[in-house]
Amino acid sequence: MHTIKLKKDKTKAAHQRHPWIFSGAVAESGGRPQDGDVVRVVDHLDEFIAYGLYNGQSRVAVRLIEWDVDRFPDEDWWRVRVRRAVEARNPLLRSSDTNTVRLIFAESDFLPGLIVDKYADFLSIQIHASGVERVKQLVTDELNQLLNPQGIYERSDANARQHEGLVPANGVLSGNLPPEWLEIKENGIRYQVNIAEGQKSGFYCDQRDNRLYTAHYACGKRVLDCFCYSGGFSLNAFAHGAASVVSVDSSALAMETLKRNVAVNGFDESKHIAIQADVNRQLRIFSDSGQRFDLIVLDPPKYAPSRSRLEKAARAYKDLNRRGLLLLEQGGLLATFSCSAAMDMATFKQILAWAALDAGKEIQFIRQFTQSDDHPVRASFPEGEYLKGLLCRVV
Known part of the structure; x- marks a missing residue:
């Protein structure tokens, strides 16, 4: 096995079980490890720290997966990790009103670069790390044994694969091809999702609890749902x-x-308007025409993919929320979100305060949101807490 030695001043995070070793922290590597190899990571005194997955093309040179020297990541190790992740979701898997669940959440489940979602009787898998690519068949086999799905479909087409030297990969890994429109259920609501062509793995179940909580304020209200995707809110x-x-x-x-989802649930289509448009432009149109709403949801895509982009993203978040607040009267509610891991809650609150000031509004924060519990956050990997949100009231 190849050994990766870290620089003397770059071992603290690894000892604290943070899973990322950046290329700049590597002092030397013994031999020539290949991308995807399991490597032994040591400190400057050659003392063992952890086993990890190596990739010489990535900024994250090693993704640490095991800190016990006696637990080498062999086939059994991978099977146990997959099993533990799935078993941790058992309460959700037993739910009678929800059958879409994130089964594996990458680093948070000690399986960096691996995402697995369950949609009814099908699984969707994303692989973003070369080390996981090597054990793809093993992971597929274990998932089949645990859940016996009708099919497992791969959606490994994210940009993250490029940084690992991997090409996009889409297609059936086992079982049947999912139907073009697969019906799932969340919070008792029916959705038709397209696993093969939809965004990412097909559906965003990280907002499950936030959708339900926000909806309790919707009775009798005029609701605006921006960046609505398949219509969760x-x-x-x-x-x-x-x-x-x-x-x-x-x-x-x-x-x-x-539109399919509104129809399949039997909701009154005469009370629904679907607009395909750039959200910021549409918010300006609403403002110019004097239109107002009682409850507005802003759930934009990731504005800050890295900390270096945070300042620019902050301006975009502020402008978006300012436009939303302008469409609310006294007592109106704004449910606003950021899925940027680089954005912390304190900064997000400050951005909302600035947006309210620019909009000439006074607001109260009445609820903080985070991702649903099938997207856990490891204490040693706070970056896993990517989703945050605020429910604000105009006063």
């Missing part, structure tokens, strides 16, 4: 008695999916 609002819902997204596929 829109549909929950209808299910809780919203007077009307306007849904906005720039994606044609999102609009098609949303």
Whole structure:
């Protein structure tokens, strides 16, 4: 086995079980490890720290996976890790009103570069690390043994694969090809999702609890759902008695999916308006026409993919939320989110305070949101807490 030695002043995070070793922390490597190899990581005194997955092309040179020297990551190790992750979701898997669950959440489940989602009787898998690519068949076999799905479909087409020297990979890994429109259920609401062509793995179950909580404020309200995708917030609002819902997204596929979902749930389509448009532009149109709403949801894509982009992203978040607040009267509610891991809650609150000031509004924070519990956050990997949100009231 190849050994990676760290620089003297670059061992603290690794000892504290943070899973990332950046290339700049490497002092030397014994031999020539290949991308995807399991390597032994040691400190400057050659004392063992952890086993990890090596990649010489990535900024993250080693992804640490095991800190016990006696537990070498062999086939049994991988099977145990997959099994533990799935078993941790058993309470959700037993739910009668939800059948879409994140089964494996990468570093948070000690399986960096691996995402697995369950959609009804199908699984969707994403692989973003060369070390996991090598054990793809093993992971597939274990998932089949644990859950016996109708099929496992791979959606490994994210940009992260490029940094690992991997090409995109889409297609059936085992079992059947999922139907073009697969029906799933979340919070008792039916959704038709396209696993093969939808965004990422097909559906965002990280907002499950936030959709339900926000919907409790929707009864009798005029609701605006921005960046609505397949309609999670829109549909929950209808299910809780919203007077009307306007849904906005720039994606044609999102609009098609949303309309199917409104129809399949039997909601009153006369109370729903779906607009395919750039959200910021549409918010300006609403403002110029004097349109107002009682509850607005802003769930934009990732504005800050890294800390170096945070300042620019902060301006974008502030402007977006300012435009949203301008459409709310006294007592109106804004549910606003950031899925940027680089954005912490304290900074997000400050951005909302600035947005409110610029909009001439006074707001209260009445709820903080985070990702659902099938997206756990490891104490040693706070970057796993990527989703945060705020429910704000205009006063």
